[in-house]
């Protein structure tokens with residue numbers, strides 16, 4: 613069974629003209645257009661890094677030449693490989709992959725024979741709101757038990773860290789099943805491992821309860837990419853009869869990639885578009901008063 617955990621630090625990435633135009637040539641046209649519509653550079657960079665991570669993974673690990681990869685999205689937005697339909701897979705089983713980008717990173721997680729969801733969140737103060745006010749708005753996302761754990765975590769910063777830890781767990785599950793926010797988040801409850809999270813030492817002890825039943829068939833890998841970026845990878849059974857994450861190899865740590873790594877296997881899919889750089893260089897990095905919660909993300913109107 614194969615396992616891939618890749619991360620790219622898109623926050624500090626300041627692409628030059630050549631890098632940005634090359635990146636734009638190496639993703640599908642509709643994705644290039646979508647990325648071009650982001651108001652802020654931080655969102656354009658993380659979406660671009662996400663596309664390059666996906667294509668690099670499919671090319672290098674699934675063995676599909678870059679120019680033959682055709683990605684589409686499910687009705688709920690999850691990217692999947694639409695073509696080629698037949699990909700020779702070794703005995704490890706069918707690959708499942710997923711992306712997340714938030715804070716300073718874009719991450720990709722992929723495994724064989726299970727379904728995968730990944731979520732990353734940076735522990736940040738909630739912009740202009742106080743922590744209690746922020747938690748009040750989020751009340752319905754967590755159960756009474758989970759709020760008890762979050763609010764007894766210590767200082768406001770520790771409470772926020774506990775909040776984002778739960779958040780990444782819930783999101784990773786939602787992303788593994790691919791439903792998006794149509795899923796009632798009160799149905800899942802996480803019981804955290806008592807071991808503290810550390811950088812690049814994934815824990816697998818946290819347990820999920822679904823409709824109050826402990827789910828033995830799901831595994832959650834939690835780690836910190838750095839002191840304030842929580843990442844969770846959900847690994848669940850597929851609809852194939854023998855699929856179970858219990859036979860997975862030990863957890864793999866995230867590998868930090870450079871831009872050169874991202875495009876190492878890339879081949880351009882279209883001509884260079886100088887106007888794409890002209891537009892990118894006019895974008896400001898992010899909103900002046902940056903609130904790094906999902907709810908503040910600035911999406912293009914057509915998204």
Ligand SMILES: CC(C)(COP(=O)(O)OP(=O)(O)OC[C@H]1O[C@@H](n2cnc3c(N)ncnc32)[C@H](O)[C@@H]1OP(=O)(O)O)[C@@H](O)C(=O)NCCC(=O)NCCS
Pocket residue numbers: 658659662663688689690691710711712713714730731732753778779782783786787788789790791792793797906
């Ligand atoms: C869309 C959603 C699946 C994830 O959104 P998100 O957490 O803002 O975004 P992330 O950075 O983790 O992931 C985005 C990536 O996930 C992938 N994705 C999109 N829809 C997906 C879906 N339905 N299932 C799985 N993956 C999906 C895409 O690759 C996307 O990146 P791209 O559009 O650049 O290709 C959805 O769960 C959502 O809108 N969440 C909002 C946040 C929220 O309120 N969460 C409450 C948690 S307690």
